[in-house]
Amino acid sequence: MRAAELARTRLVVREKGSGTRETLELALRDLDPAPPHLSLGSNAAAKGAAMTGTAPAVLSRHAVEAELATGHLVTVPVDSLPLRRDLRAVWPRGRRLTGSATALLQPIDNSPATPPTQRRMIIKGRSSPGRSNA
Numbered sequence: 645m646r647a648a649e650l651a652r653t654r655l656v657v658r659e660k661g662s663g664t665r666e667t668l669e670l671a672l673r674d675l676d677p678a679p680p681h682l683s684l685g686s687n688a689a690a691k692g693a694a695m696t697g698t699a700p701a702v703l704s705r706h707a708v709e710a711e712l713a714t715g716h717l718v719t720v721p722v723d724s725l726p727l728r729r730d731l732r733a734v735w736p737r738g739r740r741l742t743g744s745a746t747a748l749l750q751p752i753d754n755s756p757a758t759p760p761t762q763r764r765m766i767i768k769g770r771s772s773p774g775r776s777n778a
Contacts, residue, residue, distance in 0.1 A: 646723050655678075655702055656693045658685070687704070691717065
């Protein structure tokens with residue numbers, strides 16, 4: 645798919661102010677994008693809408709990793725449209741993550757989208773480029 649075709653597509657998007665939506669709007673700004681088909685306040689709601697066929701959605705790979713693995717959703721490559729943004733996990737210096745914080749970050753740490761040089765830094769509680777425990 646070309647970026648212009650994506651711009652003409654009415655999509656399911658996250659709410660205004662969402663980093664994912666801002667990244668998409670910035671990437672498509674020169675292509676006169678169509679208004680959203682539906683704007684939703686969570687990744688779960690946007691995934692559900694896409695899975696039921698409401699409209700295509702643009703979401704973070706981390707947000708849809710399980711659905712991609714099971715085939716419930718598919719990736720549609722878009723030529724020459726970089727949709728990247730940096731995410732940071734932060735926590736107090738010297739504190740090791742446990743319980744729900746570890747459960748939240750472990751899928752990101754194990755994700756193929758996470759550069760190998762940064763894996764295991766989250767769970768071990770050490771600083772790494774792009775992730776800080778300061």
